[in-house]
Amino acid sequence: MNDRRPTGLLVLCLLLAPGVAACEASAAAPEADPPAVVQEVPGSDVKTVRLSDDAADAVGIETATVGRAAAPGKLRIPYAAVLYYLDGSTWAYRVEEKNTFRRVPIRVESISGDVATLTAGPPVGSTVVVVGATEVLGAELEISGEQ
Structure with missing residues (x-):
């Protein structure tokens, strides 16, 4: 299965611990292609x-x-x-x-x-x-x- 989550962005968000909540939305998996x-x-x-x-x-x-x-x-x-x-x-x-x-x-x-x-x-x-x-x-x- 192709996991397309931006792991680099997630790591960056974790390093900036006070801003983790702000990073959660941008670290979410991208929308799938329409069927x-x-x-x-x-x-x-x-x-x-x-x-x-x-x-x-x-x-x-x-x-x-x-x-x-x-x-x-x-x-x-x-x-x-x-x-x-x-x-x-x-x-x-x-x-x-x-x-x-x-x-x-x-x-x-x-x-x-x-x-x-x-x-x-x-x-x-x-x-x-x-x-x-x-x-x-x-x-x-x-x-x-x-x-």
């Missing part, structure tokens, strides 16, 4: 969501690679990566970089077992979120888990 940072994508109504390492681990993010379907021009992704939005549109979260995700529109042609065949979506070779996509959506929409 999610949501940023606007210029010219779009979707946002990028960056999860902290701890949040990504807690959610259990798992990903898969977008593949080419047997039919020309079609894509394949795990059905678990498909998100249905409030208006019925379908989306998936593409991995932009480590723990950073962007919701992209997809068009589902068919579902067979645990595989969705798409007529539109992220390019072959892209990485999409399979486990944890609903939690990423909740972070994007700024929905607290306590509601």
Whole structure:
């Protein structure tokens, strides 16, 4: 576990014994990174969501690679990566970089077992979120888990 308390500051505070009470607040552990940072994508109504390492681990993010379907021009992704939005549109979260995700529109042609065949979506070779996509959506929409 990474203990990020400023021990040097604590030692300095102890050496200045009369001012120990004043030092306690500044010697406290720094605030942890927020679990999610949501940023606007210029010219779009979707946002990028960056999860902290701890949040990504807690959610259990798992990903898969977008593949080419047997039919020309079609894509394949795990059905678990498909998100249905409030208006019925379908989306998936593409991995932009480590723990950073962007919701992209997809068009589902068919579902067979645990595989969705798409007529539109992220390019072959892209990485999409399979486990944890609903939690990423909740972070994007700024929905607290306590509601």
